[in-house]
Amino acid sequence: MVLRTDKKLPRATADLVAREANVSRVAVSRAFNPNASLKQEKRELILQVARELNYTPDMAARALVTKRSHLVAMIVPDVCSPWESQEIDALTTALQAEGFATLLFKAKSDFSMDPMLLTYMRGFNPDSVIAFTENIEPDILTGFLDRAVPIYVIYDDAEPFGGMTTSSLFDRLFVQQKEGIEQAVALLKGYGVNRVAYLSGKQQSLANTERQRMITQVLAAHGLAAPVIVPGDFTYDTAYRATLDLFRVGNGADAVFASNDVGAFGVIDALRHDLQLSVPGDVKVIGFDDIPQSNWKSYNLTTVRIDLEDRVRALVRLILRRLKAPDSAPLVETLTTRLVVRGTVG
Amino acid sequence: MVLRTDKKLPRATADLVAREANVSRVAVSRAFNPNASLKQEKRELILQVARELNYTPDMAARALVTKRSHLVAMIVPDVCSPWESQEIDALTTALQAEGFATLLFKAKSDFSMDPMLLTYMRGFNPDSVIAFTENIEPDILTGFLDRAVPIYVIYDDAEPFGGMTTSSLFDRLFVQQKEGIEQAVALLKGYGVNRVAYLSGKQQSLANTERQRMITQVLAAHGLAAPVIVPGDFTYDTAYRATLDLFRVGNGADAVFASNDVGAFGVIDALRHDLQLSVPGDVKVIGFDDIPQSNWKSYNLTTVRIDLEDRVRALVRLILRRLKAPDSAPLVETLTTRLVVRGTVG
DNA sequence: TTGTATGCGTTATCAC
């Protein structure tokens, strides 16, 4: 269902409410601002009249003077992918509860940031910007977005951009992937796995490179060889084809670590339906994220879980705290991961 | 990555650009409005200076006078579900190309419209509202949204709300499901199917009730009995449990029509992994939508396709045409469906 | 083609 709202006929305005309720324009403004001082009965009268006239304060006009648009922009390369759509959903819900609306922008799928898009977005004056593309240095964005304070999602203890010495202040969300990965490797080792492959995600993704780095590190700590790297891009189709290559052209593997759950599905389907191999009998498969589909019976995927609710809560905390105290010191939140054991290792 | 933009330090404004470029304030305004008349070299100078100063016109201030916010609101109960996330993605892309930004709101999952939410949303002055909840009568929304012109998605020739005689003008997108359903029923009949079950979606969904009505009608036309109705809600888990009920408590079926693809996945998994039945050997399964996951090898679902690109293009046409001609007669777009034959019937 | 004056709907400042 689609509605188009005609703006030619003006809506009820604060002046109209004021006239109707026999009060001043300012009183109406105060009635809608809980911390403003106004006699209780007067406030109730105004709110009552406002309801009758179907009046709502105009956020654009309000933003013009308060410098708060109550808009949070999200830049997403692919709204459809399960993990990101979940995150959009949860963030929107959480921010909506705090009085912010989500402004959605689509970026190009190569994880780059179109300067045109940034300029365009800036016009809407978002109070905060959440970018699902990870490979932009803070200084570039700061140039576009005035005094922006970035929050970077950092995987394990790696410094983004190779330990950049950026001048920018930025907040951090640390995701400790090591724990989940260690549990996964221990499980694989317990089943006698020797040859591990890593199906990568998009090369530009920090999540991907850090997963690869940490898996290699943990395998070594357990006395296992470095993984064979299979190039992927987080999608099912690429994962499917890459798996066929790995087993038909390459030397195969005892276990495949996929950079995300959707990729793991592609690996599983290629193994079972095309290569006639058994999962977990012939090959073990482990994913990352723990999206709802991983619990579907056809996949029943063993995966390293990043708790979405925890992650969103942490992000919302970071956003709101900086919004309330713009000049505070860098803020930090930390998240842990754990292995969810299902049926693709065993 | 999250950025918070500090509004305490004001951005570059049109006045600043004007002063810097030695022109008047208005000239700057005109430079950013392609149809305004301005000497070419002057325009270029202004745009150049604007770039240097990192200036972008403030959409909020602009909206205050033009009565166009360039915001399109979407009210969605569940951003995560594949069909809806696809539609959000495609609509956002298409609207972004036309200069509109997507404003996302989460509704309660029972398909109802929270009056508080509507009031809240109204404050942002969207130029258009796309509601993914279907059971609201136009008059109710019109009450909230001034002179809104709804676009209703109508399935086959059914009148929404039982042929309501509403006073409201509204545009329509007709989705002709009959063709796809007829192809599906013919295919099932060809394989000797007798007892068909329909796994419903949410009861409040018009798409659901019309799918059920049309399937019943087409089955009758082919001399087949009315389908057994299995209550569902478009989700995997409910579909899974409902299928167990149908075959363990009820009398089973030769074929299951699911109200959407995700539901069909639940049906398939319950049949194969819990009831030890073969698909399509023992039971045929058909879905609705044709989401990307339906092409995944584990499901390989035969389904009635509603072409997303066509649908979004039609919606965008309706939105833009009414935006440009608010007083035009009711607009109509029509969409057809067709069966995509894969591996769950045979 | 260009500039001046005015208004969009709201909140902040300052009196009372």
Added chain:
DNA sequence: GTGATAACGCATACAA
């Protein structure tokens, strides 16, 4: 606690 006034950043009507 309350009301007048200015200001936010921009586009438009009108006059030049």
